Amino acid sequence: MIDFTPFILSFKLAFFVTLILLVVGIPFAWWLSRLKSGIKPLIESITALPIVLPPSVLGFYLLVFLSPDSFFGKVIYDIFNIKLVFTFEGLVIASCIYSFPFMIQPIQSGFESLNKNIIEASYVSGKGFLTTLFRVILPNIKTSLLTAIIITFAHTIGEFGVVLMVGGAIPGKTEVASVAIYDFVETLDYKNAHIYSAIMLLISFTVLLAVYYINYRIKKKHGIG
Amino acid sequence: MVSVNITKTLHGSKGKMELNCDFEISKGDFLAVFGPSGSGKTTLLRVIAGLEKSKGEIVVDKKVWQNDKIFLKPQKREIGFVFQDFALFPNMTVLENLLYVNNDKKFALKLLKMGEILELKDRFPLMLSGGQKQRVALIRAIMRKPKLLLMDEPFSALDVSMREKLQNEIYMFHREFGLTTIMVSHSPGEIYKLANKVLEIDHGKIINFGDVSKILLKTNTSEKFSIEGTILDIIKTDVIYIAVVEIASRIVEIVLSQKEALNFKTGDKIIISTKAFHPNIKLKEKV
Numbered sequence: 052m053i054d055f056t057p058f059i060l061s062f063k064l065a066f067f068v069t070l071i072l073l074v075v076g077i078p079f080a081w082w083l084s085r086l087k088s089g090i091k092p093l094i095e096s097i098t099a100l101p102i103v104l105p106p107s108v109l110g111f112y113l114l115v116f117l118s119p120d121s122f123f124g125k126v127i128y129d130i131f132n133i134k135l136v137f138t139f140e141g142l143v144i145a146s147c148i149y150s151f152p153f154m155i156q157p158i159q160s161g162f163e164s165l166n167k168n169i170i171e172a173s174y175v176s177g178k179g180f181l182t183t184l185f186r187v188i189l190p191n192i193k194t195s196l197l198t199a200i201i202i203t204f205a206h207t208i209g210e211f212g213v214v215l216m217v218g219g220a221i222p223g224k225t226e227v228a229s230v231a232i233y234d235f236v237e238t239l240d241y242k243n244a245h246i247y248s249a250i251m252l253l254i255s256f257t258v259l260l261a262v263y264y265i266n267y268r269i270k271k272k273h274g275i276g
Numbered sequence: 277m278v279s280v281n282i283t284k285t286l287h288g289s290k291g292k293m294e295l296n297c298d299f300e301i302s303k304g305d306f307l308a309v310f311g312p313s314g315s316g317k318t319t320l321l322r323v324i325a326g327l328e329k330s331k332g333e334i335v336v337d338k339k340v341w342q343n344d345k346i347f348l349k350p351q352k353r354e355i356g357f358v359f360q361d362f363a364l365f366p367n368m369t370v371l372e373n374l375l376y377v378n379n380d381k382k383f384a385l386k387l388l389k390m391g392e393i394l395e396l397k398d399r400f401p402l403m404l405s406g407g408q409k410q411r412v413a414l415i416r417a418i419m420r421k422p423k424l425l426l427m428d429e430p431f432s433a434l435d436v437s438m439r440e441k442l443q444n445e446i447y448m449f450h451r452e453f454g455l456t457t458i459m460v461s462h463s464p465g466e467i468y469k470l471a472n473k474v475l476e477i478d479h480g481k482i483i484n485f486g487d488v489s490k491i492l493l494k495t496n497t498s499e500k501f502s503i504e505g506t507i508l509d510i511i512k513t514d515v516i517y518i519a520v521v522e523i524a525s526r527i528v529e530i531v532l533s534q535k536e537a538l539n540f541k542t543g544d545k546i547i548i549s550t551k552a553f554h555p556n557i558k559l560k561e562k563v
Contacts, residue, residue: 168363171327174350175357176377177420186376190367273366274402 057231065207084162106212161195282332295480308471356417364401502549
């Protein structure tokens with residue numbers, strides 16, 4: 052009998068991370084897309100760092116940053132009585148930072164390629180910013196939003212280095228599927244490693260196929276990105 | 277009545293420029309704004325719409341849209357705006373585009389019927405031709421029942437025959453709803469047909485303002501008629517030269533003397549005029 056706990060943990064983690072990043076990412080990406088000042092390249096570089104940094108490096112810094120000995124970790128522990136290393140909460144925070152660019156970049160490029168005139172057309176139609184955002188701007192970057200959500204979700208499920216560093220591999224708490232596979236291989240349990248890997252492969256492929264197909268359909272119908 | 281008296285510093289391709297416009301038009305007027313590209317026409321329109329900030333005063337029907345203390349946002353100005361690229365919302369059908377502005381389905385259907393595009397109401401903008409998009413954009417602007425209709429070169433993306441049809445349509449809507457309209461345009465023919473007032477600007481300054489007939493029909497010399505064209509090519513055949521000239525999207529050939537041929541080159545803008553001869557005029561199509 053296969054133990055699905057690591058998969059459930061992976062999905063739970065990916066769900067929370069995607070939800071948090073979506074709420075944070077839309078305003079941040081909007082701000083970044085509108086930014087004209089010279090600090091834009093600096094902000095963009097910091098945002099993109101998790102893409103190029105080795106996950107072990109990021110994981111190491113996060114481990115130090117989140118530990119109860121650090122200022123941030125101490126404040127969180129004192130106020131909420133939550134420990135951020137080797138816990139699920141810590142994993143969520145670390146994963147949010149790790150997956151941040153995967154949410155931001157598609158949404159930002161969606162905002163930047165949007166025809167500015169349709170935003171102004173909404174304003175001269177008497178509509179305020181929020182109505183324009185929800186009825187004109189976001190629906191017209193549907194494919195970018197979908198890409199951002201799915202890639203963030205899939206990327207969080209697939210992460211390994213950061214979760215291992217910050218979460219350890221505590222079964223039932225922080226041992227997600229990708230880490231579990233590593234454990235199986237280490238203990239020479241190839242049978243379970245095969246089963247887990249095949250499931251991960253299937254999930255990843257299905258998710259990507261769904262995204263590309265839906266994007267293809269939306270573009271065909273509305274010609275929008 | 278619409279009174280505009282604004283200044284704004286622009287940073288265009290030719291460096292810094294001061295846009296400075298002071299004019300008044302009456303209710304029901306159709307004002308055409310024309311001038312070379314980069315002269316500030318579109319900016320003037322955007323300033324009136326409140327899409328760009330400027331110094332000065334704009335008053336429409338005794339209501340202040342902006343002055344030293346007040347600045348109404350575009351949402352608070354009773355305007356309809358037709359963008360050069362139409363700017364329809366791609367995620368909405370034609371009817372949804374109209375109802376987004378004003379949720380009055382009866383009015384929307386009436387306008388679609390007037391514009392003869394009722395059968396397109398459930399289509400998305402992607403499935404429309406340029407002319408159809410333009411009509412939807414115009415009708416969408418009218419949905420707000422604007423005091424002032426602003427149009428930024430509404431015909432520039434359309435071919436010649438489509439332009440003519442839509443010009444008639446715009447004129448019909450303008451009269452039917454007693455609109456006051458300001459339109460940016462490059463084409464004297466279009467202006468003559470639609471507008472009753474013309475504002476000519478160059479380098480951000482008004483250089484002419486008044487009735488259409490007074491401004492468009494001016495001629496410098498005693499020419500009986502004169503038309504402008506662009507030389508596309510000069511061809512030498514035996515002893516004569518022939519210039520291929522484009523006049524209002526038509527290509528014609530004109531015989532040149534050797535002296536003339538040496539003076540002109542491809543790309544030159546020329547004026548073709550005649551005093552002595554009476555041109556042959558024949559009826560082509562009866563209206």
